[in-house]
Amino acid sequence: MARLEINSVSKAFGAARPADGLSLAVEPGEIVAVFGPSGSGKTVLLRMIAGMFEPDDGDILVGGRSVVGAPPERRGIGMAFQNFALFPHMTARDNIASGLRARAGGGDVAGRVAAISRLLKIEHVLGHAPRELSNGQKQRTALARALIGNPDVLLLDDPLRNVDAKLRYEMRLELPNLLRRGTAAVLYVTQDYREAMAIADRIAVLIDGRLTQVATPADIYAQPASVAIARLFGDPTINLAEVSPVAEHGMLLATVAGARMRLGAADGAAPAGACWLGVRPEDLAVSSASTDDAIPARILAVTPMHEKAVLLLRLADGTEWLAALPPDAPQGAADDAVFVRFAPDAAMLFDRATGLRIGASHRLKAA
Ligand SMILES: Nc1ncnc2c1ncn2[C@@H]1O[C@H](COP(=O)(O)OP(=O)(O)OP(=O)(O)O)[C@@H](O)[C@H]1O
Numbered sequence: 552m553a554r555l556e557i558n559s560v561s562k563a564f565g566a567a568r569p570a571d572g573l574s575l576a577v578e579p580g581e582i583v584a585v586f587g588p589s590g591s592g593k594t595v596l597l598r599m600i601a602g603m604f605e606p607d608d609g610d611i612l613v614g615g616r617s618v619v620g621a622p623p624e625r626r627g628i629g630m631a632f633q634n635f636a637l638f639p640h641m642t643a644r645d646n647i648a649s650g651l652r653a654r655a656g657g658g659d660v661a662g663r664v665a666a667i668s669r670l671l672k673i674e675h676v677l678g679h680a681p682r683e684l685s686n687g688q689k690q691r692t693a694l695a696r697a698l699i700g701n702p703d704v705l706l707l708d709d710p711l712r713n714v715d716a717k718l719r720y721e722m723r724l725e726l727p728n729l730l731r732r733g734t735a736a737v738l739y740v741t742q743d744y745r746e747a748m749a750i751a752d753r754i755a756v757l758i759d760g761r762l763t764q765v766a767t768p769a770d771i772y773a774q775p776a777s778v779a780i781a782r783l784f785g786d787p788t789i790n791l792a793e794v795s796p797v798a799e800h801g802m803l804l805a806t807v808a809g810a811r812m813r814l815g816a817a818d819g820a821a822p823a824g825a826c827w828l829g830v831r832p833e834d835l836a837v838s839s840a841s842t843d844d845a846i847p848a849r850i851l852a853v854t855p856m857h858e859k860a861v862l863l864l865r866l867a868d869g870t871e872w873l874a875a876l877p878p879d880a881p882q883g884a885a886d887d888a889v890f891v892r893f894a895p896d897a898a899m900l901f902d903r904a905t906g907l908r909i910g911a912s913h914r915l916k917a918a
Contacts, residue, residue, distance in 0.1 A: 552579040553614030553627065553703035555600070555736040560609035562595055569595040570606065571760035577736035579703075582727065583765075584739045584751035588783070592760040593740040597706045600738070602626055613703050629702035629735070633709040635689040637681040643692045644668075644677040650696035667695045670729065687718040698733065705735040709742060723749040744784045748772070756780050776908055778827050778901040787832045787861055790872040793903065794828045796821045802895075808866035810846040814898040818910060825903035832875035834897035837862060837882070837889050845890035848872070850883050864891060 555577040562570040569592030577583045585593050599606050602623035610617050618626045629650065637646045647664050668674045671691040676684055684692065690710055697705060711719045727750050730737050741747050747754045748768040755765045756776075764776040775781035781789045794805035798817035805812055805828060814828065841847070847867040854861045860882050862874040874891065876882055883889055900909040 552734045553736065554578055554612075555704045555738070556610075556612040556615075557596075557600070558610045558612070560596075560599060560606045560611060562592075562599060562604075562606050569760045570599065573609070573757075573760075573762055575755055575762060575765060577704075577738060579734045579736055580731060581753070582730055582737040582739055582751045584741055584747035584754045585757055586741055586744060586747040586754050586783070587757035589742060591757045593742075593757055594708060595760075596757070597630070597708050597738065597740055600626075600704065601628055601630055601706055627703035628706060629697035629700055629704070630706045631690075631693040631697040631708070631710050633712040635681070635686075635693045635713070637689060637692060637696075639681050641680070642677065643673065643679050643681070643684060643688070646681070646692055647677075647695045647699055650699040663699055664695075667699045670732075671695050687714050690714050690718075690722075694729075698729075698735075701733060702735050705730065705733075705737045707737065707739045709740050711746060712742070719746075726750055745786075748784075756783065774908070775899070778829065778906040778908075781829050781899060781901070781908075785831055787873040787875060789829045789831050789899075790835070792828045792866075792870055792872075794826055794900075795824070796826060796828075796900065803898075803900075808846045808848070808868040808870060810844065810867075812844060812846070812893070812898070813895040814900065815895040822900065822902070822909045826909060827901040827903055827906075829899040829901060830872075830893045830897055832861070832873045833859075834893050835872070835874040835876075836892045837864070837874050837876065838892075839883065839887070839889055841890050842892075845892050848889050848891050850885055850887045850889055852885055853882055864889070866891070 557573055557575045560570050560573045585596060587593055598604055600611055605619055611619055613627050644664055648660050651660055668677055671694060673688055673691045676688050681689060711722055723746055739750055753765060754768055754771050756763050758779060764771060764780050772784050792807050794807060796803050796805040796814060798821040801817055803814040803817040803821060805814055848864040851863040851865050859875045860878050864872045864874060866872060902909055
């Protein structure tokens with residue numbers, strides 16, 4: 552059992568700075584998803600931990616000991632990659648066993664391969680070469696190889712990227728249980744926010760080589776630290792409008808497309824300057840009835856999506872917003888004139904200049 556600690560780690564490649572003062576601790580048995588856009592530095596972080604290259608600055612500790620400078624096989628780390636990286640000339644069985652030999656290993660190799668293969672449901676393909684395996688079987692083989700040595704730290708680099716949608720869905724459900732059987736500190740890189748939310752205890756959001764928020768999935772969704780993070784989580788993405796809020800009688804108000812909208816209780820004065828107002832599509836209500844606190848809009852398109860219906864709306868000032876409604880809610884049709892509302896506690900405010908969220912959101916609803 553060992554804790555993974557990343558302390559002020561930086562790495563530059565010429566002008567690119569994919570790691571810029573990263574600090575993060577992962578507890579034994581904890582799964583932390585590293586989530587961020589393409590090119591944000593996720594793979595560079597994993598490679599520094601694994602020892603494929605060293606940081607320019609900062610330290611990486613496993614169980615309190617620095618591993619910087621130590622050879623990869625001495626770091627107590629298991630890894631699985633999006634491209635599986637299996638040895639093509641070896642059977643699945645030997646590929647899995649190689650994870651054991653890479654560590655001090657030995658002992659009952661056959662017994663351990665059998666046990667981990669049973670867990671991952673690949674016993675029937677152990678004699679196959681990688682080219683004879685489906686992508687899902689390759690991924691399970693790669694995972695078995697990473698898990699078999701009971702590593703202190705497990706690094707998973709977008710392991711479900713190359714498997715089909717059905718298997719990805721199943722693995723999202725299975726993986727947390729599988730990973731929590733051990734005591735490894737798990738760093739799980741993904742580009743898919745849903746995967747991060749389904750699998751991780753905490754999500755570390757990496758943007759341009761910096762960790763911009765580290766929190767539970769529910770907190771990140773309900774209380775994103777910045778407008779950039781709010782936009783990364785949610786499908787459809789969060790609706791935004793530029794507003795200049797005012798405080799009146801203890802309530803924060805803002806004009807959105809001509810309508811005076813309540814944004815929750817004001818703690819003192821209104822924020823100075825322009826803000827982004829953010830409202831999640833599922834927090835909008837759409838109806839044909841007009842009231843003071845409703846934004847006039849027109850439906851441009853309705854997309855039924857099984858578990859929800861997504862409405863593309865044009866607000867009175869031309870801004871386009873999306874509403875995600877329960878499929879059985881009255882929806883209307885394209886070109887209908889409607890009115891859009893949201894509850895004050897669904898409103899998030901972000902500073903227009905810095906993008907940072909202003910004040911504590913009253914929203915506690917989980918994703
Ligand atoms: N060995 C290297 N030499 C030079 N630049 C590199 C090297 N490895 C990564 N980079 C640069 O560092 C940045 C971050 O790359 P990285 O692969 O970590 O992104 P990522 O977040 O994993 O992206 P993706 O999700 O697309 O895999 C990129 O600009 C990349 O070009």
